[in-house]
Amino acid sequence: MKLFLADAEKCKKDGICIRECPFNLLKENTHGVPEMLSGAEAVCMRCGHCLAVCPSGAVSLAGVSPEMCEKTANEPAVDEAAVEVLLKNRRSVRVYKNKAVPRETVSRLMEMLRWAPTAKNLQPVHWLLADDKEKIREMARLTVAFLHENNVFPEIREAWEAGEDMILRSAPLIAAAYAADDALNPPTDCAIATTSLELAATAFGIGSCWAGFFMRAAKNYRPMIDFLALPEGHSVYAALMLGYPKFKYHRIPPRRKTGIRWI
Template sequence: MITIDARKCTQDGLCVLACPVNIIKMDGGFPEEVDGAADRCIRCGHCVAVCPTGALDNALTPAGEYLPVPDKRPDAEAMENLLVSRRSARSFRKKPVEREQLERLLETARCAPTASNAQKLSWTMIQDPQRLDRVRELSLEWMGTNPARSHYMEAARQGRDVILRDATALAVVHGPARSFWTAIDSTLALTYMELLAATMGLGTCWAGLVTYASTVVPELLPVLGVPEGSKVGGAIMLGHPRLKHRLIPPRDAARVTWL
């Protein structure tokens, strides 16, 4: 699985340090894989990515498929400004989001970290107005049986879309129903998506009501494109926001215990 170009290798051991599953060793010579390495490798690619001379290749993640790290990346101040100024959009214009923009969001979200690099998440991007209406309908039926959601039902009776806020697209991420990590991996992927969306002038809002309804309304799962054996890890509304936030609201101070 692991091959080394002896002409390039400086025997610095960086690949050994980078491997999270300890399947590369150095016994006074060049790096080499341990017994059973191919079965234990999680294909994270760190061994290839950290080699400064390009001496190492991994058959499970070939070096020729890697991309260079871009020089243009936000500094700490730019990143902080984005994080503290991002707001959830709860009112969208009727203008649909372009297919190319949605594809760009998905392409970036798939790069979010997953536990042990399992990469078992799948996506449904819903734009069809009739399917979005069905999502609203089934979610509202569930809320109608829950007294704690009566304020939502009252707003719905007044003609407000309390489920999707008139968003023109809904991104749904799902994964193995039995996996503990589906919810966490999905949260990371959706966070990647919403942060990039903010830089593209798009509005986002976590569709918590849809996510919750998917756990108690079986009929909702096929509407969301979730196959049998999978569960919804989360969902985000996407669209062009009607409102622009010009101030950053205050938040509670961080509750921290330093140990």
């Protein structure tokens, strides 16, 4: 089966798919209908832009026809005010209600994350999820052991001894983004997916906080790596604690002006 197919009957020969292809892999054939350059199949990253952009629904890619695709939203998909509210109202939540996040909600969020951008559309991000209190506690304990071994953050270790979890904040859900180390840009891909999760979760009333200490242990501490049991050659690159916020924020804290320099 050909990777790229343009239906000559439906094609309006407008050249839009040719212009849109990120790697210029398409050209007009002798009848003005687009086709893929020879040898281009190996280069195509299957981003689907040719299929997505064709106004007449003439393009199929990798066996996916226009009819099989969900329609796009009217533009813009979200208005300016809504985006501003979303970005300004997100907070790092560190105090959670003792209430589980339903797995159906987690599945819904995970489904949305499929569309986060990834370097060369490699889509290398996987998720390690934990909602078992004992397992989350063990992840926090191992992180404390890692800090102890490196003789850093004594206050976090002392808090742990006193019964306070400053690592994962006794959150009911942990989501860690992991990827193959030999992907093109796993740290960035995982960070984008994680930030997407963080923002999307707010729509479900779920708060979150990046789990930086845990991330470091998950990347560098053998007992943690063994506990997480990721596939060989994969690492955790980003992680969030998630749960229902115990407290409501009544105001938006100030932040520095965005540093901007046009060149």
